[in-house]
Amino acid sequence: MAKDGLIHITKSTFSGVSSVNIDNCFSSNYTHYLVSQNIFGGSYCYIRLRSSGSTESGANYRNQYIYFDGTLVAGGRATGATYWDNQAGYTDAGGAIMTEIWFSNPYESVRTTVYTETAGVLTGNLVGYTQVGAHDLSNSYDGFTIVPGGGTLTGSVSVFGLVKS
């Protein structure tokens, strides 16, 4: 019987919290991870890597993004940032949000790469956000945190590992 290649590692459900720490979700068992999140919050959010319960808040994050909203399309790049973007809160009250986050190599001692895609609804308008992010240090991380720019978070985050040998 064929073996499932997408392995559910953990799910965190939360309500009214100031941050969400997902620890011990990255390991040597997997190289790539897919994170599916459904978060409702009042502002943009950030992603930071974590190791042994500590958050990596150094100026070691960089990204390139494309934002598209109606006929508007805009791009931007950041270096020396202390986080990657996470558009989890990019929705009105009652709006819908979906963000897919790919992590590559977070646990291995090589530089971590992320790829994220977000579909959000603001006052009935569908908007999109795509990001490629890289971390400048070749460290090992076993988790990540999601922090809102303001307010609190409610929702859920699921982490899946992609089977290799």
Added chain:
Amino acid sequence: MSWIKTGESSFTSVSSISIDNCFSSLYNNYIILSRIVVTPTGGAALNVRLRSYGIDDSSTNYRRQQLNSSSTTITTSRVTGETYFLAGLGTSYSSYPEFNILNLYNPFNKIRTTASIKIGQNPTANIFINNFVSAHDLPNSYDGFSVTPASGTITGLITVYGIKES
């Protein structure tokens, strides 16, 4: 929906890697994840060709539409008559592998194969977004693919997953 691993290859310093018999009638669509370093560094593109019975399709039947973003500049362009799917930029260093996501639709079915390709760079300098929508012009059936750098050798890991729809 489940993702079923149908192929994998781990390789070191090779000029090309082929994964055969990873596409079949069991699945329509596939996701291919790769983590690749090109040597020497400097941005040798990673070219993917479809294969059938162990032979690359190197014809000029590959095309793509691409979306690129560099800081605040966003550009698009279209290429036809190529001999490969562009599936990576190779802007990698030994501990900074490039992460690429290749969604491949209907490679085994006798209809035109299409692809959505996302490139996750991890450069030492500027970072970019390069996303491609690609298509093959012929309604052929393929059971595998190859990855070849435009120059140099590649080291890395490629894993293929079939999308189980029911």
